[in-house]
Amino acid sequence: MCVKGLCFFTVLTGLAASGVLQVSGMRIYTSGDVEAVNGTDVRLRCTFESSAPINTDAVIVSWSFRPLKPGREESVFHFQQKPYLPIEGTFRKRIIWAGDIMGRDASIIIREVKFTYNGTYVCQVKNPPDVHGAVGVIRLRVVTTASFSELLLLVLAIGGGIAAVVILLVIIVSCRRCKRRRQRHEGNEEAPRKERKDPTACHPSRAVHLYLSETSIEIDSSDGMISEASTKDPSSSEEEGPSSDEDDGDDSD
Secondary structure, three states: OHHHHHHHHHHHHHHHHHOOOOOOOEEEEEOOEEEEEOOOOEEEOEEEEEOOOOOOOOOEEEEEEEEOOOOOOEEEEEEEOOEEOOOOOOOOOOEEEOOEOOOOEOOEEEOOOOHHHOEEEEEEEEEOOEOOEOOEEEEEEEEOOOOHHHHHHHHHHHHHHHHHHHHHHHHHHHHHHHHHHHHHHHHHHHOOOOOOOOOOOOOHHHOOOOOOOEEEOOEOOOOOOEOOOEEEOHHHHHHHHHHHHHHHHHHHO
């Protein structure tokens, strides 16, 4: 019994090492039901996940279309190392590759959809050795005008974005004002008060005394000649004034 169990375990180990029991599979995600207005562009979103490393040279993306009315399945798009757009059929010059293989995105855009585009779109991705797995399915419905729910969602999205921007601006302005007030308050508290000084006052030792000199010109009336000017210092004249009076008094005596 133990020998049989050991043999079975050995076989399982060998199969796992050889890759026979390796579980592989692609996981694909789509937007499900999509509604588009007639004459507008619509994006068919398809993303994928793979257990194997992404190899851009090996990844294969295929899009196909099944109409609502009975009809044959039609190829819409193919990618293998590079995008291959349809050169004939219903979707000629209508498909734009909008995916990114390294970003695990296999989305496409249909330009100027028509009512004949109503139907089911199938997205299939292969990344060897992940070649098996469920496919992504999108049901497209082309309408004359956008439904009320879509218009409401659009208005709410735009209004919410504007409101968020306004609220953000108000918060930023309020924070800046509070910061400025705080800085001013701190500056007023820290700045020492300076004594105001009279700019006209100065220290007595630094005072500058100005003296005005008086210059007199003497004219001799006899010959009309101008004698040399004499300069008198006001301070000396004041000091010499009393002595001259005393001399005059002495002469008079």
